[in-house]
Amino acid sequence: MARPGFMKTGWISLITAAMITVTGCGSTGDQAAATVTTAQPAQATAAPPQTRVVTDGFGEVKIPTKPKRVSALYREDYLVALGVKPIVQYYNPMWGKQDYLKLEVPLFDVTGSIEALLVSEPDLIIGTGEVDAAQYELYSKVAPTFRLPDDVLADSRKTLTLIADLLGISGKAEQVLADYEARIADVKAKLNAAIGDEKLVVLRMNVVDKSINIFGIHNTFVGQILYEDLGLKAPGFAKAMTEGNIVLSKEVIPKLDADHIILLPSNGTWEEEGNAKALEEMKANPLWKTVPAFKNGHVYPVERSYWQTGGITANGLKMDDLLRLLAS
DSSP states (O other): OOOOOOOOOTHHHHHHBBBBOOOSOOOOOOOOOEEOOOOOOSSTSOOOOOOEEETTTTTEEEEEEESSEEETTOOOHHHTTTOOSSSSEETTTTTTOOOOOOOOOOOTTTTTTTTHHTTTTTTTTEEETOOOOHHHHHHHHHHHHOOHHHHHHHHHHHHHHHHHHHHHHHHHHHEEEEEEEEHHHHHHHHHHHHHHHEEEEEEOTTTOOOOEEEEETTTTTIIIIIIIIIBBOOOHHHHHHOSSSSEEEEETGGGOSSEEEEESSSSOTTHHHHHHHHHHHHHTTTTGGGGGHTTTTTTEOOOHHHTTOOOOOHHHHHHHHHHHHHHH
């Protein structure tokens, strides 16, 4: 039986007191595949249905057929790609928000009270991998909530397609994806002509302890767009990784046969004094000087917020960087 719509009165004191903590990249494990069933009018001449029933890993939920006020926490990228303005933007004090989206909407601090989401009056909340059962129940008291399945979240095209379906604008997704595929084909050809089989990898400097994370071919943020879509070659270590990203040990650095390195900070920008100093120290480190990319000056500091997400808009900005850095 579908969950009834939420009655805001009677829950406000409960929700205001509730506190939640989520992260931008976590996952609570595989969820059942999403299904969508559109309610049919009783008669051919009846008005179009105002709601429909959809099913996610937590069960059935009744959502508006054409939701107008949508929150897609940490997946605002897809709303922007579809021409939809989210009513709030995900924010975490530890690392901020997705600045590249340039949204002028209220921030929802996911480490604080859910009241900020309540007052925005969403008619649909789209959750992601970090939304567990308790958080899902809490969000559902604010508005109908749909949790995107993990297998969908791992694929930018599937994510866009499902979000568009939830919003009742599937035709828009088809148009966006057609443009996306055309851009990928163009960029792939230019990069192939520019660097051929030279190997590229993405690294992240953790600003707290200066450790380095390496992103493998299965990483959700870079694996699909770089190695599957654009056909770029990964160094052997990144290619052999089964994890999305791991801390790179010092012993591996001399064996890292990367011709090009995309480097992002875990927080802030490269213009900040601490990050800039850490970058110069890295370049001067004898271990890193053994890596082809460092020997040949092919290390490229980039803006972190769109390199740490796999959305359609972010991937477009990654392609801009790649053309500028490798094919100009």
